[in-house]
Amino acid sequence: xxxxxxxxxxxxxxxxxxxxxxxxxxxxxxxxxxxxxxxxxxxxxxxxxxxxxxxxxxxxxxxxxxxxxxxxxxxxxxxxxxxxxxxxxxxxxxxxxxxxxxxxxxxxxxxxxxxxxxxxxxxxxxxxxxxxxxxxxxxxxxxxxxxxxxxxxxxxxxxxxxxxxxxxxxxxxxxxxxxxxxxxxxxxxxxxxxxxxxxxxxxxxxxxxxxxxxxxxxxxxxxxxxxxxxxxxxxxxxxxxxxxxxxxxxxxxxxxxxxxxxxxxxxxxxxxxxxxxxxxxxxxxxxxxxxxxxxxxxxxxxxxxxx
Amino acid sequence: xxxxxxxxxxxxxxxxxxxxxxxxxxxxxxxxxxxxxxxxxxxxxxxxxxxxxxxxxxxxxxxxxxxxxxxxxxxxxxxxxxxxxxxxxxxxxxxxxxxxxxxxxxxxxxxxxxxxxxxxxxxxxxxxxxxxxxxxxxxxxxxxxxxxxxxxxxxxxxxxxxxxxxxxxxxxxxxxxxxxxxxxxxxxxxxxxxxxxxxxxxxxxxxxxxxxxxxxxxxxxxxxxxxxxxxxxxxxxxxxxxxxxxxxxxxxxxxxxxx
Numbered sequence: 001x002x003x004x005x006x007x008x009x010x011x012x013x014x015x016x017x018x019x020x021x022x023x024x025x026x027x028x029x030x031x032x033x034x035x036x037x038x039x040x041x042x043x044x045x046x047x048x049x050x051x052x053x054x055x056x057x058x059x060x061x062x063x064x065x066x067x068x069x070x071x072x073x074x075x076x077x078x079x080x081x082x083x084x085x086x087x088x089x090x091x092x093x094x095x096x097x098x099x100x101x102x103x104x105x106x107x108x109x110x111x112x113x114x115x116x117x118x119x120x121x122x123x124x125x126x127x128x129x130x131x132x133x134x135x136x137x138x139x140x141x142x143x144x145x146x147x148x149x150x151x152x153x154x155x156x157x158x159x160x161x162x163x164x165x166x167x168x169x170x171x172x173x174x175x176x177x178x179x180x181x182x183x184x185x186x187x188x189x190x191x192x193x194x195x196x197x198x199x200x201x202x203x204x205x206x207x208x209x210x211x212x213x214x215x216x217x218x219x220x221x222x223x224x225x226x227x228x229x230x231x232x233x234x235x236x237x238x239x240x241x242x243x244x245x246x247x248x249x250x251x252x253x254x255x256x257x258x259x260x261x262x263x264x265x266x267x268x269x270x271x272x273x274x275x276x277x278x279x280x281x282x283x284x285x286x287x288x289x290x291x292x293x294x295x296x297x298x299x300x301x302x303x304x305x306x307x
Numbered sequence: 308x309x310x311x312x313x314x315x316x317x318x319x320x321x322x323x324x325x326x327x328x329x330x331x332x333x334x335x336x337x338x339x340x341x342x343x344x345x346x347x348x349x350x351x352x353x354x355x356x357x358x359x360x361x362x363x364x365x366x367x368x369x370x371x372x373x374x375x376x377x378x379x380x381x382x383x384x385x386x387x388x389x390x391x392x393x394x395x396x397x398x399x400x401x402x403x404x405x406x407x408x409x410x411x412x413x414x415x416x417x418x419x420x421x422x423x424x425x426x427x428x429x430x431x432x433x434x435x436x437x438x439x440x441x442x443x444x445x446x447x448x449x450x451x452x453x454x455x456x457x458x459x460x461x462x463x464x465x466x467x468x469x470x471x472x473x474x475x476x477x478x479x480x481x482x483x484x485x486x487x488x489x490x491x492x493x494x495x496x497x498x499x500x501x502x503x504x505x506x507x508x509x510x511x512x513x514x515x516x517x518x519x520x521x522x523x524x525x526x527x528x529x530x531x532x533x534x535x536x537x538x539x540x541x542x543x544x545x546x547x548x549x550x551x552x553x554x555x556x557x558x559x560x561x562x563x564x565x566x
Contacts, residue, residue: 014566053408054566077410087401091326100319104409106311 002065003028004156004187005050009059012045019045021211022059027156027189032182034205035191036198036293038303041208043191044084047160050189052076064155077105080154084161086145090134094125097133098148105152112151119147122177139170143177150181157181159190163197175200195293207297214300219293226299227291228253232264232272234283244281251275256298263295312411316419317426319406334387339380339431340438346499347372347444360501362532373444374525375498377435377453378460382518384431385461386489388424389468390481397473397563407564416564417557424465425458432457449529456528460521463545464489466552473559497522520544 003026012020020042027033035043048054050063052072061068063075088097095116102112120129123143128136133144142162149157162178163171178201181188192198198205199219207215207222215222232252236244241262249255252264252272266272269288276283298304324331351368358364363371396403406416435457436450445453472481495505496518502510513519520541527538 048566051408053564073410073412076408076412079408081405081408083401083404083408085401087405089323089400089402092323096322100322101405101409103315103318104312104406104411106315106410 004064005033005189006062007046007060010046010049010056010061011058012042012049012054013057018211020049023206023208023211023213025206025213025216027187029155029187030185031203032178032188032190032201034198034202035189035208036193036195036202036205036297037208038193040210042211043208044160046208047158047189047191051079051081051158077152078155080149080152080157082146082149082157082159082162084164086141088133088141088144088148091132093132094120094129094136094144097144098151101148102151107152115151115153119150122150122180123147124173137170139166139173142166142170142174146174146177150186155187157186157188159188161191161193163192163194171197195297198293205293207293207300209297209301215296222293222296223291227295228265229267229291230265230269231289231291231295232266232269232276233261233287233289234264234273234276234281235261235285236281236283244279247279247281248276251279254299258304263298265291265295312415313418313422315411316406316416317423320419320423339376339435343369343373343376343435343439343442343444347376347442361503362501363530366530366532369442369444370530371526372499373439373442374449374453374529375522377432377439378456378521378525379493379496379498379518380435381428381432381457381461382464382521383489383493384428385424385464386468386485388420388427388461389465390472390484391478393420393469393472394475394478394481398476403560403564413557413560413564417553417560420469420556421462421465421553425462428458428461428465429454431461445529452528453525456521456525459524459542459545459549460517463517463521463548463552466549466556468552470552470555470559473556473563492516492518497526517545517548 005025005027007026008024009022010020010024011018011022023042023046035046037043045054049056049061049068052063052068052075055069064078066075068075089100092100098116098119099112102115107115120126123146125140125144125147128140133141136144146159146162159178163174166174175197178188188201190197190201202219204216204218205222206213215226217225241257241260244262245257248257248262248264252266254265256263256265264272273286273288276286294304347369351372354368359366359368360371403416407413411419432454436445436453439445440447440450468484471484475481495509496502496513496516498518502513502519505513523536524538524541526532
């Protein structure tokens, strides 16, 4: 079976600035695929090209086997799009927002009525169907935006930063909804600058930095390849981290010195902490945790992901 | 233009309009009707003691004013549709971005925007014509004949206005266009008095405004008098302004939405 999305040498330039620099990837049917990277990495530009909204500067892109430059309309009719800013009509009701989109996708009125019932249920907005959108919470608005993106029962759902700006509880509700969609076999492409989100949702992801793909794999695979099983985070009082630096390098496979703390990558955090103490170093605090994609990003780019 | 997509945009506009029609009805119908009564009947009772402007000696001021005021109102509606709703869709709620990501696309968006404006301007023209006919300012037949001219000037206004709004980041420039463009045009393009009353330099400015062409055309239709130019030239000028405005709108929308 052909992949739903296939890109080779895909490039997007704005004047002299190269937003997407000759990237290649493919997304098979049924997968949840992620673009992970900091702001300005080129994730959104890539999404807009896949969405047949932004023209490709050079390289090859196929969506459902079609060329966005020629078959943009056909591609768009099979996509669901969840933009980062909800772009809901605040003056209209929940139902009306869904109805208008159903019409944009050329659905018959009666069919839209049926789907609105399903989607309001899915988005857990049953109590708000006739209320205006404006007073709804951020989480409700985002769920409505996702429901709106599903009105045409898309073959592929594009989600741009789906949980940015939501509180932790609303994020978990949303993740649950997206997981449900995955169970139903909806292929999803997600951009995020949250490592935990990528770990939670994605089967496979690429890490983007400055327009390029710097790594590709499953969340677990990336962590195994580019990080160690455990990480020891040690904090020192101001001014004591730098002199401790050289000694710390002896204690673990790899050490990253950040502004306020050191990250020690090791398969055995406890014994690393023992070594730290034997060096006569007295960290203010020490925390053992599992490696995350954040650690992978740090290793690959030398920089942290900043929210 | 992609017709079915454009009609979906029209439908979406109609659904949104249901929510705001009361306020909109007031500004587009009631205000001009009040103007017609106050200026046409009130001020007109003073004006009619004079000889009337050259070429219109046989008409009451109310009859002189009504066709001009009808097209001037249509122009205002066109300007309104091309300003705040456009920056709202482009920037504030960004609904245009959603339309462009759907099968409707940019062509459907642009087409639907202008078809919807045509409908709005038609509503304004027909209802204003009805009010004017009820007041005896124009004949019912003239009221109907003026509606297409209302659409013409509405479209010749909304198209360049939309193109202008497409590139704006805030409403300051839009407010300036109303203050220094639309309102002076409303007052000095022959609506309330013939441009022959203006000093020469201002008259030549007035005669290049779309509204002047529409007023001349409207008065010729309603009163059978006035207008030095053949009708086709007025129509042609308004169509030209519309076509250029649509082309620019499409270009600017694409530049902003398809990046």
